[in-house]
Amino acid sequence: AVIFKAIVTVLVLMWAGDIAALLAFGCGQLAYASVLVAGYRWQSQVVADRSKSRDEKTTMLAWALSKQSLVKQFLTEGDKLIVSRVSPIEDQGGYAVALNYGSLIARIVFQPVEESSRLYFSQALNGREQDDKSAKADTARAWQVLSSLITAHLHLALLLVTIAPPLVPPLLHHVLGARWSATSAPVVLQAYCYFIPALGLNGSTEAFMQAVASPDQLARVSRLMTVFSAIYIAACYVFVQTMGLKERGLIYANIVNMALRIMLCSRFIKRYFEKRKITTASKIWRPGTIVILAFAASGALTRYTVAKVDVYGLRGFLVAASAGALLASACLALSAYCERDRLKLLLTRQR
Structure with missing residues (x-):
């Protein structure tokens, strides 16, 4: 599906040129979805041919997950609708730029980890009795993996919350130019530094819950997510309208929503x-x-350095970025040393 998406996107760009960039992106996404649907349809037909009986448990589970996906889709697209209502066109562009750059980590790192974790937990924890000795051992190992994932996300959160925010505006200025620095992109991307850790932690904890929860439990979760949607809308109103935070307020409202989902998953875990x-x-x-x-x-120290040098000049930016990179490397090295056993286990399980 990914290969087909890339091929279709390139072909449309070659055929229509850069003016059709958005059309090429849409056609690529359509090709990706079409190949996935065709593949799932073919695989389900193969399974159906082997067994004429209908698996009610699988059907109920699929329906519960589908309802969750609908709620998540509403939450994903809702902020774009709000931005189109409350922001001028240049700030809408800045929000889109910040959103695309900020979501790179989610697409490149979090999504593969979440999918592989869901697969591992499903295979390790389903299908055996709780009093079986091997099942108990698998449960203990699953907790080791999950707790290691949580630890990794919290270390990433420390990095993004402490060191990254002061470096974001000058980085955006030097990468995209002064034009985009004058939009809402820098402040939105700064807020995204706080949102990304919540997004990753929610993905891993939710992957575990979806892997082991029963259809009835998932149905209750879907109902709670509907309540969370209402809270998200209320948070949007408070942050965007009452506090006047505009696009940044949408990110904070999303953080509130993610925090609620993380608490729900944590309680289940x-x-x-x-x-x-x-x-x-x-x-x-x-x-x-x-x-x-x-x-x-x-x-x-990073904030002190940014305040003392001209970060919008190339030399000052290199000084601040080098200081931030050096401090981040030292902190990550300390984290790796303190969590070496847990990190080794996590890398082994993710393979």
Whole structure:
């Protein structure tokens, strides 16, 4: 599907030129979806030919996940509709640029991790009795993997929240030019630094819940997500209209929504493992105090450097970016050393 998307996009661009860039993107997405639908249809037909009986459990699970997808699609597209209502056209462009750059990590890193995690948890935790010895061992290993994923997301959050925000506006200025720096793109991308960790953490915890929850549990989750949608709309009104934060307010409203979903998944995870006599204490997955202090100090030093040099000049930007990169590397090295055993386990399971 990815190959077909790339081929169709290139062919449309070659045929119609750069003026049809949006059309090429749309045609590529349509080709991607069409190949996926055709592949799933072919595979489901193969399974149906092998067994004439209908799997009610699978059907109910698919329906529950489909309802969740509809709610998520509404939340994904809702902010774009709000931006088109409250923002001038140049700020709409800035929001789109920030959204595309900010979502690169989600598309490149989070999506493969989320999909592989969902597959691993589904295979490891479904289909066996709880009192089976091998099932208990698989459950313990699954918690090790999940807690390692949570730890990795929290370390990434420390990096993005402390060091990245002060470097975003000058980076955007030097990459895209002063034209885009004058739009809402810098402040939106700064806010995105706080949203990305919530997005990744929600993806991994939700992948676990979807992998092991029953259809009835997923149906209850879908109903709660409808409530979260109402809270999201209320948060949008507060941040955008009452507080006047405009595009940045939409990111904060999304953070509120993600926080609610993370709390829901965390509650499910805690109950799931404690029912199986596995402790989920926060000391198992949270970063160490030394690591948190190191990131906090690095963030303060980065902000001090940005304030003292002309970051919109090339030399000043290189000084600030080098300082930020050096501090980030030192913090990540400290994190890797403190979490070396957990990191080794996570890399092994993700393969």
